[in-house]
Amino acid sequence: MSRFIGPRLKVMRALGIDLPGLSRKTIEARPTPPGQHGNKASRKRRSDFGVKLLEKQKIRFNYGLTETQMRRLILDARKGKEPTGERLLQLLERRMDNVVFRAGFAPTVIAARQLVSHGHLMLNGKPANIPSIRLNVGDEISIKAKSKNIPMVVETIKQPALERPEWLAWEADKQLAKVAHLPAITDVPFPVDVQLVVEYYANRV
Incomplete structure (x- = not known):
């Protein structure tokens, strides 16, 4: 998957979160997902897979990574002594x-x-x-x-x-x-449940 070069604010609205690494803009004025069904989409319950995918996408878009780079980082994170999620975020911040x-x-x-x-x-x-x-x-x-x-x-x-x-x-x-x-896990400048990201890649790498 190639690096994203599309509208950044639209991505943040879809994810429902401000990502400082992606854009200096915020979704405060338009917090609902993009599209004519945005309000309905924001109230729709996500599946377990959807929740894990959302957390993964937060990281991928904030740090501007391709899917291939994410998979490599997960493999590197698994090699450390620290919990995989914590090491993943540390590698990203570094x-x-x-x-x-x-x-x-x-x-x-x-x-x-x-x-x-x-x-x-x-x-x-x-x-x-x-x-x-x-x-x-x-x-x-x-x-x-x-x-x-x-x-x-x-x-x-x-x-x-x-x-x-x-x-x-x-x-x-x-x-x-x-x-x-x-850096520590608390140094990441946006909320993310990194354990869900680890679970997302559990059977994918």
Whole structure:
């Protein structure tokens, strides 16, 4: 399945939740699902499969992943000593594109991925252009000197989409973010029942 490039607000309305990694907009003004039967759809009871699918889609769209990437992450999450769900969310939060977003260099994960792919970021003082790189404790990310005047970067650093998480140490004078410690399940910026996601993939990978 390819990466989603359609209307983001429509996706959030369908899922019934704001996803900060997908869009800075909110569904507050139009909380019902899209379509002429939106109000009826919002009252319809979901099946067990539908509930699990919903939780999985929250993660996939917020972090901008393809289904293939989700399956790989699930397999990686199963290898750790921690519960699979907790490790999955930790792996997602540690992706470089997400860290760039959470550090306040970009307004969404999608915009952060573009910054990374176009070579505007530095990882531990060296150029890095792979959005899926996983950062570890002590790793530092910063914007390249020639990229600091990009209007989107300037504006987002002044007013990040989300408050910078406690697991990222921010050095404002250097415009640098450092991974102080690994993120916890409570650091995910939207509500998700990750155990249902694990159950969704139980017989699919």
